[in-house]
Amino acid sequence: METTLKEQLIFAVQKTLRIKQKKHFSELRCLNLFAEILTVDSELKPTFLFDYSTARTEQIQKYVQELQKMGLLSRDLHILSIEDNTLIVNLNKTIKHLERMLQENELPVIDVSxxxxxxxxxxxxxxxxxxxxxxxxxxxxxSQVAQRGKHQSCVVSASALFSSEWNLCTVFGFLLGFPVSYWFDFSKSFENCLSMTELRVFSVSASCPRISKNLKHQMYSFSVPETLYLDLQSTIEKWNRHLQSDFNKQTNFSELDISTEIACQAAITL
Structure with a gap:
């Protein structure tokens, strides 16, 4: 059964995500890509930023559609393009996630200009x-949910947003489900002040026996400056509780592991 699923996932990638490049998707890459989307389908993450290749949005849409046809997804997902970036979105989860942050006025933004x-x-x-x-x-x-309600279809929906004024690093941080997000004044510089700064790095991973008995998938990885951790601790702990609650409601992943370490690097790219 496990071999059959691997073959299905490799076939879906080969059928939809082929691009003119020498490097092809390895078996492990195919499995990890599906695991990323499965975390969104399982409502453990609001969205996933597709960064596995230079595939076009239309190809990514067809890939998710193929997974849906194979019966590998339980929810209708949405493809959202922002500038040249493609996000795979769980509309229900993302809407609730954004509403909660905005209503509870919990939007910790860290200025690293x-x-x-x-x-x-x-x-x-x-x-x-x-x-x-x-x-x-x-x-x-x-609005996409409203349109979907009017046009019942098995086709994976897609839409696009454009804004040159947004700091996408900040916006994506919250869309990807992080409890905090970095901001910098990109009108002055795309560099940041995190060089040699002590960062408390959080990593969240879980096993995914549905895909492979040996696959340990990293769902989240984010950091906060150690000097600001006490200011943000209650927010992160609340995020942690929400994640554990969501984890207990699904069956695709098991053995949730949340770890933290202190790191310090000469250069940090956001």
């Missing part, structure tokens, strides 16, 4: 700007 001597919590004007951007995305996703 290059001109800062050290990371700091962002000023209110920055936080309000990010809130407005996420609210626009929320309204857009709700």
């Amino acid at each position: 290059a001109h800062r001597a050290s990371p700091r919590l962002a000023e209110a004007c920055v936080t309000e700007q990010v809130k407005a951007q996420l609210d626009l995305i929320l309204k857009h996703l709700k």
Whole structure:
């Protein structure tokens, strides 16, 4: 049965995600890609940012459609393009996630602009700007749900948003389900002030026996500056409780593992 599933996943990739490049998807890469999408389908993550290849949005849409036809997904997922990036979205989960953050006014943004001597919590004007951007995305996703209701179809839906004014690093952080997100003033520089800063790195992984008995899949990896951890601890602990609650409601993954370590690097790319 396990071999059959592997063959199905490899076939789905070969059928839909072929691009003109020498490097092809390995078996492990095919399995990991499906595991990423399965976390979204299982409502353990709101969205997944597709970064496995330079496949076009239409190809990614066809890939998810193929998984759906094979009966490997339980929910209708949505493909959202923002600029040149493609997100695979669980509409129900993402809408609830954004609503909760905006309603509870829990939107921790960390300013790591290059001109800062050290990371700091962002000023209110920055936080309000990010809130407005996420609210626009929320309204857009709700409109997609409304359209889907009018046109019942098994086709994976897709839409696009465009805004050159958004800091996508910040927006994607929250869309991917992180409890906190970094921000920097990209009108001045795309660099940041995290060099040689002590970071508390959180990693979340789980086993996925449905795909492979040996596959340990990393669902989340994010960090916060150690100097700001106490300010953000209650938010992260609350996020942790929500994740454990969601984990207990699904059956695709088991053995949830949440670990943390202190790291310090000469350069951090966001």
